[in-house]
Amino acid sequence: MTDWRKIAYNALVSRALDDVEEETNRNRNSVPREHLVLYQFSARGHDVAQSILGSFINGPHDAAGAYYRSRPLLLAVGLSIEDALASPLGRTGGFSDGRDIGVVCNLPGVSAPTVLPMSGDVGSQYTPAAGWAQSIIYHRDTLKDATHKGAMAVALGGDASVATSGFWSALTMATTLKLPMLFYIEDNGLGISVKGDMQTPGSDIAKNLASFGNLFLRNGDGTNPAESEKLLGEVVKHVRSGAGPALIRLTVPRLSSHSGPDNQKGYRTDAEIAADAARDPLPKLRAHLVPGIISEKDWKALEGEVARDVGVALQGARARPAPTAEKIKRFVYAESPEAGDTTAMGGLSAKEIAALGGTETATEEGEMLRFADAVRRALRTELERNPKVVVFGEDVGVKGGVHLVTEGLQKKFGRERVFDTSLSEEGIIGRAVGMAIGGLMPVTEIQFRKYADPATEQLNNCGTMRWRTANRFAAPIVVRMPGGFGKDVGDPWHSLSAEVIFAHAIGWQVAMPSNSADAVGLLRAAMRSSNPSIFFEHRSLLMTSDGSARYPGDDFIVPFGKAKTLREGNEITVVTWGAMVHRCVPAAEQFGDKVELIDLRTIAPWDRNAVLESVMKTGRVLIVHEDTLTAGFGAEIAATIARETFWSLDAPVDRLAVEDVPMPYHENLLSAVLPNVTTIVERIDALLSV
Template sequence: MATNLESTSDSLTLANSRYHGLTEEKLVEMYRQMYMSRKLDDAEINLKRQQKIYFQISGAGHEAVLVAAANVLKPSYDWFYPYYRDRALVLALGMTPVEILAEAVGSSEDPNSGGRQMPCHWGHKDLNIVSQSSCTGTQHLQATGAAQVARIVEAVEGLKGRDDIQTFGDEVIYVSIGDGATSEGEFWEAVNTAANMKLPVLFMVEDNGYAISVPVSVQTAGGSISKATSGFENLFITEFDGCDPIESYAKITEAVEYIRAGNGPALTHAHVVRPYSHSMSDDESMYRPESEREDDAKRDPITTFASFLVSEGILDQDEVDALKKDVDAEVRQAVDDALALPTPHPDTALDYIYSHDVDPTSSVFATNPEWDEEGGEKTMVDLINAAMRTEMRRDPRIVVFGEDVADVTKEEYLGKVKGKGGVFKVTHGLQLEFGSDRVFNSPLAEANIIGRAIGMATRGLKPVVEIQFFDYIWPAYMQLKNELSNMRWRSNNNFKSPVVVRVPIGGYLKGGAPYHSQSGATLFTHIPGLRVVMPSNAADANGLLRTAIRCDDPVMFLEHKHLYRQTYNKSFNPGDDYMIPFGKAAKVREGNALTVVTYGALVERTLRAVKQTGIDAEVLDLRTLSPYDWDAISESVKKTNKVVIAYEDNMSWGYGTEIATRIADELFEYLDGPVKRVAALDSFCGYHPDLEDRILPQIDDIAQAITWLDAY
């Protein structure tokens, strides 16, 4: 794997066979692609200086290895998760200069994002280039999830040959990263999972020595990511001069052959240069001495490869100059064409936050229950499990995974032991019925669960995943907020990720303490693109989960742990097609004196508080928190003229504060008293029951608020 990283036009590697099987015509084509990429960089820099675009970040110095990769891999066959330096890759895969520049000018015709993302945030549906965000490293877990899809399709009856899930059996999932972003934990999670599962992922590390101003010596112990990853079983590793397109082609070919043969993933560690600053917002002369930059310039592939073609007699200098002249003219025309493209209309800003085709708030999702009274009343756990079971029978695209959700991890034990099925037994028996290809355990890594689910959903599967406790969801917050929620919007509806994320949440556990009692729903309800659901009873949990699975948006399905096995919220099974539209509150008690708006575990506590006071209060159970039923709230407040909002989250900055503010803003003239909130203290939840009772809102707290407001 050792290579001479000082190669120039006089020392390009020609081992094995002349040019490693590349024809002279192909070498010229590769140089043209490399030079085109560089000139597009230069064109954008010029446009930025003229204030005709708003940002620029270059792929300069990375062209050789990226063009080589594109010529090994197959567009529209393999899948691609690039990063912002990968201009030469997407160009060589088939993206046109105008399409590349369309993103720079922010055109509505831009196939990458329709003017919604910064330049070099690649995405092209026809070429299988999945929409890229600005977050470094997050795409690796998505690529790992995408790499499971072919394996699942092959194993699951009913998935083979479907038009909506394109697989070829031996496809490779390309994902790239800079040397700095290899410090991200999600990179290591992805490599670990891909190696452990022998997934067909090509990890491309483009090592230019710097993460903005921080050198690789600070990022990576020993200064080499290929050495740092050498202990992973099944991972093919090769390190080479990424400024040499021929050597890069040979090394990547070897890696891809290893992957396509089913041996597992590969990591290609390419040493490249960065002749321009990190971006036009950066000035590398402030932290890199001139001597170091001069050394990089000697390895610049645009210079060295042109010299090589001349020295080999493949082109003479006049032909090189003619090629450059032709590319320069093409780029100038592309610039003119891109500047003439239309820009997004301001009224399209809200387009594609959610699906335009499937509306889970519509009457389509309002179905009548068909109660199974012979089966007896069931708990919330029972009916959530039943909803997943019937939906998995209906739709073979559904896969269920998370920590401990399978009955067993070792398949030979399946059916021989009772099975785990989640720490709350919600998924018990699903693996036994549907097999280990559809129900399986994940590593103990929350970002891993969400990131892989995004990759699967992007390619057409329907993941219904579990985060074991809401309290531990935070490693996945980057994936949830910056990746899952906006995949559709940022790609201008070219890609989507309709994942359902089930999350046990909340307190009232008598011993839950700070790390098993959290209730921060507002940290998700403020995210556009994410539906947030929180049922209070078994029947609603069944119907709302079915809606979540059948809708086409990402859904956070919050399951209050305290409600899982309560007797007061049990129900008969409402049937295999029972659904409840999102954004439709339930009026659980009719009244005229005042309104109480609540949800989750506080629904039952509110009903008991109303009974305790004897006051004729109306009680609304929101059921879904985003969207929420403003019409029901408005109608009730206009009738009763007084309102209490009861929620389990902290009083300050909590979910109920938004409802209270909107009522004060839009319904002020209907109010005969202040908007009253009942919520948890601005504290963590204590372990001892006396502490928990003081911190979380109790029946007496709600009753006191109702009594006070009624008398106001």
């Protein structure tokens, strides 16, 4: 039974919040700045249909991927009015503790629907919602948790968002995998100023998708409460039945400007604005309900209730203290429970991680394994002992990956746990984010480093999630990523290194193992971490036996941020990582006990202490890496060394890296740009003679 009173209350609250904010902002010259909402996005016109949608999102495992105009939906699924007002004011508590703009919301659901952490990027809400939908199926069918039966994910988006790659990526996933996912398109005919016919031909995405396979479609008037309720009932029933995804397009008016600073000048005529005003769904809702469903008197009472509740909440919101700076660095990464970390929603629980155990001591006499075999073995043992691990990427399933690292794993663990994906890196990472928030441990494969580029938005948003939500959400995923030069071959696409991008991306851990044993330990550490991790698999190590080492055991862990000193020396420190280790070792050997060689193993975090202590002892340092020189990670290390060990230095801090050109194809060109034993020796020699 539809609770129309609740729907009306919700729509009236949303309207009242927009009124309060807009009124305050209009008087900006006489109102103190701390009462202004700097990012005001009105939901006016979208509010009634969203409130009806909200009445259908009620399961404990339902989730919504939403956007900046979704406040009515949030209110409907449990956001308090005070939080709704306090967050846009930047006050403490709420979605982000004053860290993020108030229209970028989130809502962790404890036995209640979840609103996944939103982002400022239009279209980025779709693929995480698809990931949540896939995690529902995993919980239900693979982990045999019957409470997930009938659960669904909904993604809300405007008409312009249907032009984004995120929309199409999620649509492909949902329809090919028949996910329990609803696409809710609220079509107001405008992006900011651009009309809908620029986003999809004829301005009607539902019509254009009529022949799309596995997609149940409905298209209607979002200002008509009865029609909206009927159509929403149909799509929700379809999705909850397990029959696959649905898309509903509801037309709604945009009754305000796009956002506070926009005055609509030049792109919207007065007649168009008036025509939209005449479609206001709120009077239509009243007409639909009064007097048949709600009496005149009751409607009045409802308005009184809303005015009272919003008034009280506004007082509460304005009375909340502004955030103070002392906590600003917290929650970039997970904190230990001892530091007062209340576990965010997403990833494995502290108890689950503790139960998995782990040791930093390698077993003795393990068999020699090549790099790819070691990674496969680590994946296999973790898949065996942790039912929440899922491994996926392009060609990862049947083929076992183009580098054959996952060969045989699908056969052993089944298609639910090790699977191929559609060709969309944004889809792979966004889906992993949704799955991690849903409690799983996704281990993704990006086929080659360069092909992580399309996923940049999802990677960045994943990294900042814990901080942005003030520790309410986190998505600890693992991204395996082969890259770097191959055996006697390179090129600008398959041989990119560019690891510095991920060290610069906030919130990520970055592993750059140089050998099989470290690979096993670091991958295992990543799969038990509460932070997202990039795991770099160097192509030359995958293609040769350069990185072969003894298998260190099924419980072996290498903590992030712990370098390994491969060779002790007194006159110069050489710092390197990844495949360059194998060129620095023979170079260092030529200098007896003069060279101290450090394999960093991880660049985020990196072992500052190990490097600084060594340089203070030797007084000279050479950093060798494969990534290009300008703003490569060596620059960060060099700056730190210069700052911290200035008075201990006997020579300039030096770097040897690929000069700033893309990786070339022909062997002659490749060997000309890569540091090699000869060039490393020359550079060490030169520094020793300073």
